[in-house]
Amino acid sequence: MNVTLDGQTIFDEQGLAISIGSPSRAALERAVAGLDGVLSIDLGTRSRQIRQTGTLRAASRAAMRLRVQAIARFLDGREHTLVTADGETLGNLRMDSFRKVAEHPGGPGVVADYEIVYTQLGGYGDAASS
Numbered sequence: 001m002n003v004t005l006d007g008q009t010i011f012d013e014q015g016l017a018i019s020i021g022s023p024s025r026a027a028l029e030r031a032v033a034g035l036d037g038v039l040s041i042d043l044g045t046r047s048r049q050i051r052q053t054g055t056l057r058a059a060s061r062a063a064m065r066l067r068v069q070a071i072a073r074f075l076d077g078r079e080h081t082l083v084t085a086d087g088e089t090l091g092n093l094r095m096d097s098f099r100k101v102a103e104h105p106g107g108p109g110v111v112a113d114y115e116i117v118y119t120q121l122g123g124y125g126d127a128a129s130s
Contacts, residue, residue, distance in 0.1 A: 004083045010070050015113075016054035018084055023048040023124065045122070050082075050090060052116040058107040072098055081122065093118040115129070 002009045003016060026043035058064035074080055074095045080088045096117045103112040 001026045001085055001087055003085050005071075005074060006080050008070075010067070011052075011054055012057055014055060014057075016052070016085075018090075019051045020090070021049040021051070023120075026049060030094060040074070043089075047119045047121050048129060050093065050118040050119070050120055052082075054114060056113075057106065061103075061110055062106045064103065064112055066071075068098075068100060068114075071114075071116070074098075080118075082118070090118075090120060090124075091121040092121045094121060 003011045003012070003013065003018075023045040024047065026046050028041040028043060030039045030041075031037075032039070056067050058066065058067055075098060077094065079091070080093045080095060082093055084090070096119055097115075099115045101113040101115055103110060105111070
């Protein structure tokens with residue numbers, strides 16, 4: 001199975017890694033004068049960071065530019081769905097950054113390493129994804 005973003009196969013599988021961060025929690029704490037301790041109200045889980053790294057391959061620099069532009073279009077502030085190679089679905093993702101780390105000749109074309117940072121805005125229930 002291929003890695004897809006909103007149903008589009010835009011990533012190469014070789015060297016692709018996805019690391020899922022822990023969700024953060026929010027709490028509201030209040031102290032009252034004259035009383036020991038603090039009142040803590042749990043506000044539940046919040047977002048978590050997901051980092052994707054990998055390598056893109058293209059036949060030429062012009063073709064690489066088109067691949068990079070296709071990925072950069074997802075930097076639109078909207079929610080997206082990433083499906084991993086093992087079928088895990090990561091929904092409610094906002095792409096926060098896409099960075100091409102390095103570009104160099106590779107075989108008959110061009111190779112570029114990249115890093116993408118997503119924020120999963122919720123809907124994952126527990127520490128595993130939805």
